[in-house]
Amino acid sequence: MPGVRWLAIPLLSLTLGAQAAPAPLPELLDAMAQRLAVADRVARSKYDTGKPVLDEVRERQVLDRVAQAAPGADVSSATAQTFFAAQIEANKLVQYGLLDAWRRGERPLPAATTELAALRTQLNELQTRLLGGLAATGGLRATADCPTQLDRALAVHFAAARPDDLHRLALVRALGDFCTLPR
Template structure:
């Protein structure tokens, strides 16, 4: 009888350790997070230069690039394009949110501005390959109860509401049957 509380505690501890980590999601979420981090610098550039958040020509270019590269990663053109359309929309959520904050304050926080074409886009382009690789890797090992695992992972991955919303948007189609 005295052993029972100890055993229950031990079992609960084991169960707690086995499900919440979502190691399969960590590399992809880390890459998505890096892309969202760059959205801050993109927003600074757009704020400083009076540019709109929307960049339809650039978005088409990115989607064409990932569709062309999809086969190299074992992805369909449609899967790659849908995933990157989500990344683009998530980045716009961050940019709109930040620009709205800065507009309310009347200024943006002090930060060294980076050139969009020469500094930021090359970094975004380099992340494309990593994101495609991680997406393909995740697709090769389907998650049990993917929506629940993704929701749990996102809850732990971002504490800022703007970033959390962007992550939810960026991962909107991860659990879609392929």
């Protein structure tokens, strides 16, 4: 049965390939956590320069940029803006929390600072990954068990990443109303 062997190899490859593909929700959570990690360095930069956390002009630029990029990622502009507004709020939560902890001496001040422009470049690069994750989870958001799946994925993420309370809360904030976002 030589023909059966030729059929089995492609099927095995497809099965293995499907198992190797990353799951969209954990990938999205990872990208969101990476964005929050950049918030730590943004906070340090703002600590050094005295710049305020609130930057409405920058926020508007980010939301306008995502609205333009969203259709290319198969996400509605409104959904992308709602999602990224939650990312911005979570990022500010981390910044305010760290700035407060540093001023009070409750956390050690990180040794190095990074230029804010370089950090914004990193945030812009994460935008593509986040939009892709948002698109990839569109089907999940449409299901009735989205909250349950999200809770499970968060539990796994938190167990693996072991974030502090501030970053844990910020990630929950970054999810906003994730399961109610339309495609």
